[in-house]
Amino acid sequence: MHYYLAKRLGFLVLTIFAASILAFVLLHAIPGGSAETIARHTLVGLEEEVSAQMITEVSARYNLNEPLWMQYANWLSAVVFHGDLGTSFVYFDTPVLNLISLAIVPTLILAGASMLIVIVVGIPLGIYSAIHENSPGDIVIRCASVFSISFPSFWVALMLILFFSISLDWLPVTGYGTLANLILPAVALALHPTAVIIRIVRTSMLETLGQQYITFAIAKGLSFRRIIWNHAVKNALIPVVTLLGLYFGHLLAGTVIIESIFAWPGIGKLLVDGVFSHDIPVVTSCIVVIVTMFLVVNLGVDLLYHVIDPRIHYE
Amino acid sequence: MSEDVTVIPAIRKIPVTNSTSNNKNRLIREIKKRLGFQCCLVLLGMLIIIAVLAPFIVPYDPTSTDLPHKNEGPSTAHFWGTDYLGRDLFSRTLCGAQTSLIIAFATVGCAFAAGTAIGCIAGYYGGIVDELLSRGIDLFLAFPGIIFSLALLGLIGAGILNMVIALTLAQWATFARLMRGDVLSIRNLEYVQSARTSGLPDRRIMLRHLVPNAIMPVLVLATLDVGSVILATAGLSFLGLGIPPGIPEWGSMIGAGKEFLRTAPLNIIVPGLAITVVVLLFNILGEGMRDILDVHKDQVNIE
Amino acid sequence: MTLLTVHDLNVHFPTGEGSVHASRDISFSMEPGEVLGLVGETGSGKSVIGQAIIRLLPTSAQITGEIRFDGQELTTLPDHTMHALRGRSISLVPQNPSGSLDPLIRNGMQIAEIFIERGATKNTAWDKARDLLVAVGLIPSDPIAKEYPHELSGGMRQRLTTSIAIAEHSRLIIADEPTKGLDYHARATTARVLSDIRTRENASLLLITHDLYLAEHLCDWIAVLYAGEIIEIGPAHHIFTQPRHPYTKALIGAMPKNGLVPLDGQSPSLMAIPEGCSFRERCTACSNRCGTEHPDLKQESLNGGVRCHHPFSS
Numbered sequence: 001m002h003y004y005l006a007k008r009l010g011f012l013v014l015t016i017f018a019a020s021i022l023a024f025v026l027l028h029a030i031p032g033g034s035a036e037t038i039a040r041h042t043l044v045g046l047e048e049e050v051s052a053q054m055i056t057e058v059s060a061r062y063n064l065n066e067p068l069w070m071q072y073a074n075w076l077s078a079v080v081f082h083g084d085l086g087t088s089f090v091y092f093d094t095p096v097l098n099l100i101s102l103a104i105v106p107t108l109i110l111a112g113a114s115m116l117i118v119i120v121v122g123i124p125l126g127i128y129s130a131i132h133e134n135s136p137g138d139i140v141i142r143c144a145s146v147f148s149i150s151f152p153s154f155w156v157a158l159m160l161i162l163f164f165s166i167s168l169d170w171l172p173v174t175g176y177g178t179l180a181n182l183i184l185p186a187v188a189l190a191l192h193p194t195a196v197i198i199r200i201v202r203t204s205m206l207e208t209l210g211q212q213y214i215t216f217a218i219a220k221g222l223s224f225r226r227i228i229w230n231h232a233v234k235n236a237l238i239p240v241v242t243l244l245g246l247y248f249g250h251l252l253a254g255t256v257i258i259e260s261i262f263a264w265p266g267i268g269k270l271l272v273d274g275v276f277s278h279d280i281p282v283v284t285s286c287i288v289v290i291v292t293m294f295l296v297v298n299l300g301v302d303l304l305y306h307v308i309d310p311r312i313h314y315e
Numbered sequence: 316m317s318e319d320v321t322v323i324p325a326i327r328k329i330p331v332t333n334s335t336s337n338n339k340n341r342l343i344r345e346i347k348k349r350l351g352f353q354c355c356l357v358l359l360g361m362l363i364i365i366a367v368l369a370p371f372i373v374p375y376d377p378t379s380t381d382l383p384h385k386n387e388g389p390s391t392a393h394f395w396g397t398d399y400l401g402r403d404l405f406s407r408t409l410c411g412a413q414t415s416l417i418i419a420f421a422t423v424g425c426a427f428a429a430g431t432a433i434g435c436i437a438g439y440y441g442g443i444v445d446e447l448l449s450r451g452i453d454l455f456l457a458f459p460g461i462i463f464s465l466a467l468l469g470l471i472g473a474g475i476l477n478m479v480i481a482l483t484l485a486q487w488a489t490f491a492r493l494m495r496g497d498v499l500s501i502r503n504l505e506y507v508q509s510a511r512t513s514g515l516p517d518r519r520i521m522l523r524h525l526v527p528n529a530i531m532p533v534l535v536l537a538t539l540d541v542g543s544v545i546l547a548t549a550g551l552s553f554l555g556l557g558i559p560p561g562i563p564e565w566g567s568m569i570g571a572g573k574e575f576l577r578t579a580p581l582n583i584i585v586p587g588l589a590i591t592v593v594v595l596l597f598n599i600l601g602e603g604m605r606d607i608l609d610v611h612k613d614q615v616n617i618e
Numbered sequence: 619m620t621l622l623t624v625h626d627l628n629v630h631f632p633t634g635e636g637s638v639h640a641s642r643d644i645s646f647s648m649e650p651g652e653v654l655g656l657v658g659e660t661g662s663g664k665s666v667i668g669q670a671i672i673r674l675l676p677t678s679a680q681i682t683g684e685i686r687f688d689g690q691e692l693t694t695l696p697d698h699t700m701h702a703l704r705g706r707s708i709s710l711v712p713q714n715p716s717g718s719l720d721p722l723i724r725n726g727m728q729i730a731e732i733f734i735e736r737g738a739t740k741n742t743a744w745d746k747a748r749d750l751l752v753a754v755g756l757i758p759s760d761p762i763a764k765e766y767p768h769e770l771s772g773g774m775r776q777r778l779t780t781s782i783a784i785a786e787h788s789r790l791i792i793a794d795e796p797t798k799g800l801d802y803h804a805r806a807t808t809a810r811v812l813s814d815i816r817t818r819e820n821a822s823l824l825l826i827t828h829d830l831y832l833a834e835h836l837c838d839w840i841a842v843l844y845a846g847e848i849i850e851i852g853p854a855h856h857i858f859t860q861p862r863h864p865y866t867k868a869l870i871g872a873m874p875k876n877g878l879v880p881l882d883g884q885s886p887s888l889m890a891i892p893e894g895c896s897f898r899e900r901c902t903a904c905s906n907r908c909g910t911e912h913p914d915l916k917q918e919s920l921n922g923g924v925r926c927h928h929p930f931s932s
Contacts, residue, residue: 152550153546290458
């Protein structure tokens with residue numbers, strides 16, 4: 001078991017490492033990362049001309065004249081040995097680490113709240129839908145799910161704002177700090193994954209209900225309640241657990257847009273702002289952090305899967 | 316214990332004996348059974364025709380502004396009203412369909428081609444080739460959602476081609492992984508083994524035997540992916556990335572119109588509904604295909 | 619009083635490619651304590667009969683005819699009344715024990731949950747479960763009870779499902795292919811377990827099987843099925859020593875101990891049953907009449923009946 005865990009952790013670290021290389025290369029090797037663009041974004045307004053002197057200045061300051069691999073090596077050693085993720089090009093030389101540590105909590109809160117909605121709303125509705133297959137309730141749930149998967153999340157967010165903030169004035173639009181601020185972004189973010197989970201749970205339940213051990217449970221004369229909850233649900237939810245891990249990743253990616261709309265001060269917003277202002281250290285670090293979170297959650301869910309299914313052994 | 320109704324879970328599996336009809340007949344029969352799927356096919360056909368002909372059939376030039384008539388509601392002059400610059404929403408929405416579909420089909424086409432090729436090679440050859448390619452696949456899969464495309468677009472700038480590249484790079488790995496899995500499960504089946512022992516060149520085995528059988532689920536994925544790509548495109552252009560300013564695109568229309576949420580919500584509602592409807596159609600198509608192709612899943616034999 | 623009477627049972631399954639007539643005009647009866655064997659090839663529709671009795675056929679199945687158990691007509695019972703009989707009065711030993719055991723539930727719990735449902739405490743339930751494991755020869759019962767089904771061999775799983783079937787002292791136990799896929803040793807053990815049930819429980823056993831040795835060993839009466847209908851029924855020793863239907867004779871002849879003489883051809887598809895006698899195509903003793911006129915099951919009181927125009931004489 002320990003060997004398996006060590007192997008998975010090893011792969012995790014390697015993947016993060018590789019992802020960081022990819023992100024770094026992307027951002028530095030492409031025209032947008034050149035000294036000229038940086039100078040244009042940081043030293044002057046976007047419309048004005050950049051002087052040659054500015055370019056030299058920027059190149060020297062950020063070591064942009066060195067070979068790419070050396071830039072990466074410098075960056076990596078700074079990260080690993082000093083926990084130094086670089087300094088923001090934009091925010092007056094604020095260490096990126098500070099920016100990220102401030103941003104990570106709001107994102108975790110938002111992602112966590114959305115995940116909670118997905119689990120608490122999605123799973124029961126999926127189970128209900130499966131048990132009462134083809135009933136009016138099931139049909140309503142399925143139609144709603146199919147539509148919810150097709151709505152763009154940012155549009156849902158805007159519609160929610162239109163309805164709850166502007167028309168009804170029940171909830172604030174932007175801001176961070178209270179539960180009221182959390183509701184709209186969390187719901188907007190959770191809608192799509194919830195609909196997906198409802199359908200996955202429903203399919204899994206239906207497939208489980210068709211299994212021979214359910215038929216035998218009926219033959220045993222067990223009560224409906226016992227058959228559904230002790231046998232069907234338990235078996236049906238196992239594949240769903242791993243998918244929840246995957247969907248956490250989508251949630252993380254979704255925070256990018258949702259945080260921008262609601263001015264939620266999380267990593268997503270930091271990333272988008274960084275992309276627009278060509279703040280390369282911020283963008284690289286945000287990507288690495290997001291990828292790390294995604295991979296860690298995935299690994300956690302995989303291990304959980306091994307724990308809850310007695311048939312699986314660690315190889 | 317008391318229960319009002321004992322709802323015993325219905326037993327669904329239907330026993331069958333030997334099936335005699337061939338695949339094509341069965342396919343047609345399955346499609347005939349599904350009215351919703353047929354409607355969906357018809358609507359998609361109409362959508363594609365509209366998208367292709369859009370620039371020719373729209374009543375107004377989608378880019379011509381008309382500031383005195385900005386943010387107007389639906390009228391006889393403007394079917395769906397005007398946007399914040401006085402441009403006709405109906406025309407812009409129709410042209411947006413063209414943009415979205417071009418990007419979506421190009422992206423899915425490339426991702427599908429690259430993904431299935433790489434996945435097939437990885438699954439078929441195994442060994443070190445598989446290890447390397449799998450690591451590559453995992454690497455790209457480590458970037459959730461639009462993170463990768465976002466960063467890439469932010470730096471290479473706007474443009475339809477750039478958009479397609481950015482999205483393809485984000486999508487191909489999903490196809491590759493699925494294809495690899497399919498190929499792995501089919502590779503060891505007898506008929507492939509016999510093809511190998513009879514000395515056929517690898518490439519022919521792959522093309523003739525493996526690919527046709529392994530590719531079905533991947534095709535279904537491709538159809539479903541079109542919807543995802545349209546949503547991703549809209550999301551990125553909503554943020555302001557990827558789409559050059561002149562070209563009408565639903566996401567950027569919403570992005571630009573969001574300031575007018577309070578005053579002229581049609582700017583946002585119309586393109587949003589357009590996205591929803593198109594993605595919905597592709598989702599129904601994809602799921603209908605998955606349903607039809609998997610039809611033998613719940614049948615058992617009589618004893 | 620007769621425990622079970624099945625009269626003119628017909629089962630149809632509508633499928634995408636036509637209607638499958640899986641059981642045709644099935645009629646037989648069972649006394650308390652009797653062992654009746656339903657014997658036939660794969661595809662002869664024997665399992666369907668067992669499933670019909672305990673009402674576990676797919677919801678799309680169309681059932682006509684009568685099934686009277688203990689004086690009650692089962693086919694028209696409301697769902698919850700029928701469900702009250704399952705496990706208690708009528709039990710099933712399922713055909714595929716591996717697929718029939720919930721993989722997430724420990725072996726002991728597979729049995730114990732029946733008792734817990736009826737109100738027993740967890741400890742009592744597990745004690746009873748362990749006793750049942752011992753009764754079917756799954757010892758040492760404690761470690762086995764704590765394990766999961768995937769840790770047992772095929773034969774052990776078969777015994778586990780058998781122990782579940784006898785948990786509540788059911789009056790009728792339907793055993794569906796209890797020795798299918800088992801190796802020689804497991805078959806012998808299962809046969810002994812089933813034989814023990816007979817003496818211990820005094821239950822009636824409806825044994826559905828293609829294993830003729832098992833049938834010969836256990837059954838009092840045997841009904842031979844072909845293409846969904848009973849073509850011969852009678853006391854076990856008669857069937858094995860003086861078969862009257864050509865199919866039965868061929869079946870007995872195909873047993874290894876009798877020379878392993880195989881029978882040519884295949885049983886007809888249940889979607890396209892031929893006119894006349896279903897066995898006509900493979901029969902060596904048929905006439906023109908067999909091609910046009912479907913033979914009835916001629917009852918011959920104490921010695922059963924045969925569905926043939928030209929049966930061998932007894």
